Amino acid sequence: MKGTEQIPERYHSSRGKIQAGQVVSSGTSGSHTPRAAYIHVPFCAHKCGYCDFASLAGSDHLADRYLVALEREMAMRLSEPRPVDTIFIGGGTPTRLDASQLARLLSAVAHWFPLDAGGEWTVEANPGTLDESKVEVLHRGGVNRVSLGAQSFHRPSLKVLERNHDPEDVPKAVDWVRSAFDRWSLDLIFGVPGSTLEHWSNDLEQALALGPDHLSCYGLTFEKGTLLWKQQADGAVHAIDEDVEYAQFAYALDRLASAGLRQYEISNHARPGQECRHNLVYWSNAPYFGVGLGAARFVDRVRAINTRDLMAYLKRVEAGDDPTGPSEQLETDEFARETLMLMLRRTQLGVNRQEFQERTGVSLESVAGESLGRHIQRGNLEDDGQKVWLTRQGIFVADMVLADML
Numbered sequence: 001m002k003g004t005e006q007i008p009e010r011y012h013s014s015r016g017k018i019q020a021g022q023v024v025s026s027g028t029s030g031s032h033t034p035r036a037a038y039i040h041v042p043f044c045a046h047k048c049g050y051c052d053f054a055s056l057a058g059s060d061h062l063a064d065r066y067l068v069a070l071e072r073e074m075a076m077r078l079s080e081p082r083p084v085d086t087i088f089i090g091g092g093t094p095t096r097l098d099a100s101q102l103a104r105l106l107s108a109v110a111h112w113f114p115l116d117a118g119g120e121w122t123v124e125a126n127p128g129t130l131d132e133s134k135v136e137v138l139h140r141g142g143v144n145r146v147s148l149g150a151q152s153f154h155r156p157s158l159k160v161l162e163r164n165h166d167p168e169d170v171p172k173a174v175d176w177v178r179s180a181f182d183r184w185s186l187d188l189i190f191g192v193p194g195s196t197l198e199h200w201s202n203d204l205e206q207a208l209a210l211g212p213d214h215l216s217c218y219g220l221t222f223e224k225g226t227l228l229w230k231q232q233a234d235g236a237v238h239a240i241d242e243d244v245e246y247a248q249f250a251y252a253l254d255r256l257a258s259a260g261l262r263q264y265e266i267s268n269h270a271r272p273g274q275e276c277r278h279n280l281v282y283w284s285n286a287p288y289f290g291v292g293l294g295a296a297r298f299v300d301r302v303r304a305i306n307t308r309d310l311m312a313y314l315k316r317v318e319a320g321d322d323p324t325g326p327s328e329q330l331e332t333d334e335f336a337r338e339t340l341m342l343m344l345r346r347t348q349l350g351v352n353r354q355e356f357q358e359r360t361g362v363s364l365e366s367v368a369g370e371s372l373g374r375h376i377q378r379g380n381l382e383d384d385g386q387k388v389w390l391t392r393q394g395i396f397v398a399d400m401v402l403a404d405m406l
C-alpha cells in the first residue's frame with residue numbers, strides 16, 4: 001500500500017518501500033512456528049503511478065468472491081486455528097472493502113489467527129477510503145493499530161504519485177483513527193519528482209502536527225513496469241537530484257529524532273514502545289504466515305509467494321488448488337545471510353550475535369566476518385562485541401552495505 005511491506009519482495013531498497021527506548025523484540029526468537037500472519041487485500045480505488053504491489057483498481061465487483069477465497073485458503077493452509085502475536089492486513093487498500101465486507105474479513109481472520117493477549121493487529125488504510133463506520137468495524141473486529149498512507153501533504157506531489165486523496169483528507173482520517181486507536185502510524189514518501197527540501201520539511205511538519213507515535217518515511221523508487229517508471233523512461237518525469245533526496249532523508253532523521261520519534265529501522269521512526277511489532281518479525285527473519293493475492297509466507301525456511309494474478313488466484317483456490325507461485329527452500333548459508341541483511345535494517349537493535357546464532361544456528365563471524373570487518377573499518381558499521389549496527393554514515397549507504405552481506 002505504501003512504499004514496502006512484506007519483506008520477501010526481497011531486499012527493498014534500504015530507503016524504499018517497505019515494524020521500542022526499549023526496542024521490542026519480535027517475540028519469536030528461536031521459534032520455528034510462525035507467530036505472525038499477513039493477509040493481503042488487493043483492491044484499490046485507483047492504481048497509483050509508483051505502485052508495484054499486488055493491487056488493482058476496477059475489480060471491486062470481485063471482492064466478495066475474493067473474501068470467500070481467502071477463507072478457503074486459510075482453511076486449506078492451516079486446518080486449525082493458529083494463535084499469533086501479530087496480524088497485518090495490507091494491500092492494496094483493505095479499507096476499500098465496504099463495512100460489511102471488512103467485518104466479514106476480520107471475523108474470518110480472528111477465527112484462523114486468534115490473537116494472543118497483548119498482540120498487535122494492524123490494518124493499512126487510505127485516507128480517502130476511511131470513514132467513521134469502517135473505523136468502528138475495525139475497532140469492534142479486534143484491530144488495535146492502523147497504518148495510514150498519507151504519503152504527502154503537498155498537492156503537486158500527490159499528483160505526481162497519482163494518489164487519489166487530497167491533503168485535507170489526512171487530518172480527517174487521523175481524527176477518526178485517533179478516536180478509536182491508541183496505536184497508529186502515518187506513511188510519507190520523499191524523493192518525489194519536483195519536490196524540494198522545503199516541500200519535504202513542510203510534509204514532516206504537517207505530519208508531526210497530527211501527533212503520530214510512528215512515522216514511516218520511504219524513498220520513492222521507480223519500479224520497473226509502473227506508470228511512473230514509464231513516464232521517467234519517456235522523459236515526462238525526472239527523478240530529483242540525488243543531493244536533494246539525500247538532504248530530505250538526512251533532514252527527516254534529524255527532525256524526527258528531535259520530535260522524539262527515533263529511527264528504529266531504515267525507513268521507520270517511533271516513540272519507544274510504538275514500533276510495529278509485525279514488521280519487526282520480518283526484520284528478524286522469523287517465520288510468518290501469509291495469505292491472499294501475491295502474499296509471501298516464510299514457514300519451515302521455505303519462502304513462498306502466491307500468484308499475483310487475481311483471476312488465477314480465485315480459480316485455483318476455488319478448485320481446491322494451491323495458489324502458490326514461486327517458492328524456495330533456504331539453505332543454512334542463504335538463510336543466515338538474509339537474516340544478517342534483515343537484522344541490519346534495525347538501526348537500534350542491529351544484529352545481536354546471540355540472537356543471530358539462535359535464529360540461524362551459525363555464528364555471525366562465520367557468515368560475514370570479512371564483510372563486517374571491512375564495513376566497520378570504513379565507518380559504516382559499529383561493533384560493541386555483542387551486536388553490530390549501522391552507523392549514521394552506514395544508514396546513507398545501507399543499500400551497498402546490505403548487498404555486500406549477501
Ligand code: SF4
Nearest residue numbers: 001044048051055092
Ligand atoms: S493505494 Fe496506491 S500505492 Fe497503495 S496499493 Fe493501492 S495502488 Fe498501490
